[in-house]
Amino acid sequence: MLHIQIIQVGKTKEKLFKAAEQEFNKRLSKYAKITTHTVEDNGKIMNQIEKGAFTVALEIKGKQFSSEEFADFIKRRQFAGEKLTFIIGGHLGLPVEIVNDCQAKLSLSKMTFTHQMVRVFLLEQIYRAYTILEGKKYHY
């Protein structure tokens, strides 16, 4: 089971996004071990990254994947036996030094979304990736 670590800056304050995060975390629990670290500010990100983890910064100018390409990316990490760490900035985004340090930069959209929505989108895409890898029908 892949260990996926999500490091995020700032708490999710909106109830409805919190509920969505919980729901996708629940659905994902059968596919991957997800641990979420919520830190107060950007300065506390680096300490949270697990040793040897493959790091991915969520960054609007990063690379866009289709859901199938993203599923393939997840599969490759799982085969490599690596931990996978996604880093989501707060409302001011991530500092350029952290982005540059990450092994991959992932952009979900050219549009700016709130960091709280980004968390839900990312979890949904990880969940979707597993359903793609399983060949499972998923839409609702």
Place this chain on the structure above:
Amino acid sequence: MLHIQIIQVGKTKEKLFKAAEQEFNKRLSKYAKITTHTVEDNGKIMNQIEKGAFTVALEIKGKQFSSEEFADFIKRRQFAGEKLTFIIGGHLGLPVEIVNDCQAKLSLSKMTFTHQMVRVFLLEQIYRAYTILEGKKYHY
């Protein structure tokens, strides 16, 4: 006040997305008149489009906008005094004839999201567009 019509195929079944849709509709009510038409299937879309409306199909292969470009697009429609109609397909997407008939094709992401999430993203981006046009600080 711009009249924005959203035509969508299939009901939102997930409670948490329904709550998010309601929340953004509420926030948007001070900026635009939003009417939502939920139809059962693709065959019922065309009848719902208001005469003279500028039509936008939500389509993964469409054009991506940054949030600022999208705000500018909304502004131009408002100045032109047009109605603006967004069309969101169901879980099988929109038929190519309807997409081709639309005046614009908007892609929110290269990734596939559930149509229920697309509705929330779209409402959030319309809301964000108005906060950009107002020069208002918006992040949470």
